[in-house]
Amino acid sequence: MSEFEIKKSATEYDAVIVGSGAGGGMAGYVLANAGLKVLMLEAGEYFDPRTDSQQLKWPWESPRRGAGTTRHFGDFDAAYGGWELDGEPYTQKDNSEFSWFRSRMLGGKTNHWGRISLRMGPDDFKPKDGLTDEWPITYQELKPFYDKIDRMIGIYGTVEGIESEPDGIFMKPPKPRLNELFIKKGAKKAGVNVIAGRGSVLTEELKGNKDRAPCFYCGQCGRSCKVYGDFSASSCLVIPAINTGNLKVITNAMVREVITDKTGKAIGLSYVNTKDLQEYQVNGKIVILGASACESARLLLNSKSPAHPNGLANNSGVVGKYLHDSTGASLGGYLPQLVDRKRYNEDGVGSVHIYSPWWLDNKKLDFPRGYHIEYGGGMGMPGYGFGWGIENLNGKGGYGASLKNDYRHWYGTSVGMAGRGTAIARESNYCEIDPNVVDKFGIPVLRFNYKWAPEEVKQAKHMQETFQEIMHGMGAVITSGIPGPETNYGLEAPGKIIHEVGTVRMGDDPKKSALNRWCQAHDCKNLFVVDAGPFVQQGDKNATWTILALSMRTAEYILQQKEKLNLS
Amino acid sequence: MNRRESLKVLGLTAVSTGIVLEACKPGKETETVAKIDEKAKPGRQQFETERDRQLNSYKFFSEHEMATIAVLADIIIPKDDKSGSATDAKVPDFIEFIVKDMPYHQIPMRGGLKWLDMQSLSRFGKSFKEVSSDQQIAIVEDIAYPGKVKPGMQPGVNFFSLMRNLTASGFYTTEIGIKDVGYMGNQPNIWEGVPADVLKHYGMEDV
Structure with missing residues (x-):
């Protein structure tokens, strides 16, 4: 044999x-x-x-304090894998840069x-x-x-009657955090509608289901939930x-x-x-x-x-x-009004508390379709990267007792937003079998050919303009830098949003x-x-x-x- | 599943979160880790456990480098009336681990420490950790402010910025640091929105 x-x-x-x-x-x-x-x-x-979720672990329970060395979204994140897997490559055609x-x-x-x-x-x-x-x-x-x-x-959410954003059968949504109220105010000034988020997290008991418990608001959906609350x-x-x-x-x-x-x-x-x-x-x-x-x-x-x-x-x-x-692009900063804010637990749910569905008429725009905006910020659990770049907040850097006070002052003032938009499906953007390469199992691998077109770049430009208006409207300071044409306005490489x-x-x-x-x-x-x-x-x-x-x-x-x- | 049952799943009862905290103190953790390391940990991939063990099996920094890191860490985050210092929170141990975990920090850290000693030697005739604290501060004053850099000091400024970032990340991710900064989450609770007094303070009642 x-x-x-x-x-x-x-x-x-x-x-x-x-x-x-x-x-x-x-x-x-x-x-x-x-x-x-x-x-x-x-x-x-x-x-x-x-049994396997890393939920409720403290940063010190990870030697890298939750950094993303072996898991892109952090040591506690519930993804075994990532954009690169050992022994399972994929290749690119021409100057394509698709991330899988x-x-x-x-x-x-x-x-x-x-x-x-x-x-x-x-x-x-x-x-x-x-x-x-x-x-x-x-x-x-x-x-x-x-x-x-x-x-x-x-699923939680609110009935809004927006035709392009059909309502579902909703549980009560989580209330906005303080930073999100500032966002709401700023967005309103910029003419952007903000509504309650829509997330598959149980904010109420799921009738007839004995295996799943309602959310207990640790904000850690990314780690997956031990009580099956999401x-x-x-x-x-x-x-x-x-x-x-x-x-x-x-x-x-x-x-x-x-x-x-x-x-x-x-x-x-x-x-x-x-x-x-x-x-x-x-x-x-x-x-x-x-x-x-x-x-x-x-x-x-x-x-x-x-x-x-x-x-x-x-x-x-x-x-x-x-x-x-x-498509995806983002902008971040902080709210000076929130320096030295009162401390309390605002973990909330691990999905979005608020978002902006697409709100504009394309007839007046130079790109087709649209995007929604997801928002975040606040008094999150410190992890690797905490305190990084304090000079962008206190304007100097420094050391000692005054620096230590600065970390306290600015804690919880962060605010950020990210657009997620429609990319046009094109025959010319594709994956195919690479005739030359196999993975460690001998299976022929994928070769990608994906390029953004002007439609997507213009959309990202519009995102950045909108984000700046919203940040301005709420009196926030932008610290992430404002991406311009040299980076396609911060437009992420295809595959980075993981909605392929x-x-x-x-x-x-x-x-x-x-x-x-x-x-x-x-x-x-x-x-x-x-x-x-x-x-x-x-x-x-x-x-x-x-x-x-x-x-x-x-x-x-x-x-x-x-x-x-x-x-x- | 009701709330009581779900707390049971989490291994908690409403009053036992303090016990969880206790069990997670750095000192106790090392013992547990050493035991559990023998077999796979729930929710960890085998290669991750093996990688951590390998990183912990050797030292990157020399004793002299570690001592210098400790001096710098406490200059950056000293003890004050609210909380302990960076070395109280074992920040140097964290830095030792993280440069092995993220090797791209190795040359900037090792080279930066050497730059610092050479700077100290040429100004005060001894290595950084051997000179007086006034002399240490004199050097730190020249490298702590990225916005105003004297000619020739840029490498020192770059190094000190990295050292400050690593110290902050290492400090505020410990029990001491989290208590200091006042993060109050990571426990079962109910979220009912921003407290009324806070809403009022910011005039957000109607938003």
Whole structure:
């Protein structure tokens, strides 16, 4: 017998799912609760916020005081991974600089995300400016699923009646912090509307759910929540689905390929165990990809066969194309009025307390679409970086007793804001398989080609002008520097906002899209994609709530099609 | 899950946060870490635990350098009537760790310390830690203000700024420093908005 052997499982599951984040987690949750036998493969480690969260740790419990040496967002952050993974490279074409964030763990990036949970609006699905392709579905078609998710997972916010920012079914929002009241005042002067944040954090009891407790206001959602007070796919979807007895999860399973038969039908997956490097094959009547927009595109492009010579679900050639991430730029400073402010606990929730939905009419602007603004600041827990650059606050630097007093004076005066905007989905921005490079598992890697266009740069310029007006309006001092044209107005490199979508887009025309309106592959009817790959065009809304709604809709469609898909 | 049950999940009861604080004091932490290091810690990746152990297995700074760092740290953050000094908060140990964790600090720190000794030698005939405190302050006065730099002193100013930044980060992330600056969170509570007296103070009642 050869030493090199692929271990083939005899079991045939109803569905095999790749990935355990928002998309894969939701599909697994719906199907397992409906009684289907489901197998989920996760490339990273098992993670249960209940036991693994770093919540309520003090900075001195980290030798680097919470710095981001091995985790970009800090030692306590709940992301195993980052923009660079050891042994899992990606490459760039021409002068592209796309950054690809990966969380290798149960629940994926939902363990550490900002919990900002926005619905896309009617015009995001059917744009009136004709600049980008329409989605095959309308807001009204997705609305019932957004509603169900609001009720099932829980979200806070306020009913505002803004058409482009559809209301949900909300719990009470957290009240603004002091710095946020200053922001509100300043923004009003600048003509910018500020409303309560919308976040998937339980500010009230979630009726009928015994596993999750309401928020206790530590402001540490980024570490994931031990009492499941916020939404993570691990705590709210995958672990409950495991508890039905119908979902089996295999962790440390890096999927290599979707296996198809001679007719081109998907029959299962091959994967490598990342710990012992053994090769495995598993079988399913249907295959569901929720590996993340770029990872699912990579998997499809790597799944070539005689029936699918261009890669799976890729007769159209669109897989990998139309990659787009939100635009992002930011500005920071401090409020001199708050020097020597009274101390109290204002941790609040770990998502946003307030934000500004897009408020302008594009007819008067030199760029399309828009952006929303997220705000922060206040008396946060000190961590590595605390006190850095005191000379920018006290105007001198110094040492000794007076310096020590200065750290006290300025504590809690910080204020910052960040724009998150619509980037146009372009065919010319894409990921593809690099023909020359494989990762440590021998899997061909992605090569990115992504460049910002004038539309996005002009949007960033507008963000900076707005931020300065708001800072001015509240009497704040800008300390972060004001980025100009030499840095594209502080526009972050694509991928840095971690909202990448669009690589396996849906549509009614099989020549122009990989998936139909149910996120089912045009070229392979028992293959579905449930992450952010199916997005045709992202609005200025963070992607997660739409991923969840789409995935739930696809999972319910699969249940309706049980007979056609030959499921038990 | 109700509040009492969720506190149980956190390993807390409403009155036991003080105990958590106690358990997390730097002195006690080292013992616990040494024991738990043998196996994986919850929520830490194996490579992270191994990396920390490796960084703790050797020293970067010499004894002379560590002693100089301690003198500087206490010049930057001295003891006053509110809290202890940088060395009370073990800031030099933090700096020793952080330059191993972030190697890009190594040359600026080592070179800066050497620059400082050479400066001290040429002005007062001894290394920085050996000269009198008045002489130390005379040198510090020349490197503590990035806005007004005398010719030739820029390397010293750069070094002192880094030293000040690391000292502040090291100090305010300890129990002493957090108490000093007055951060009151990191514990289960209810957030009901800005206290009424604060709202009134800033005239924010109607915002």
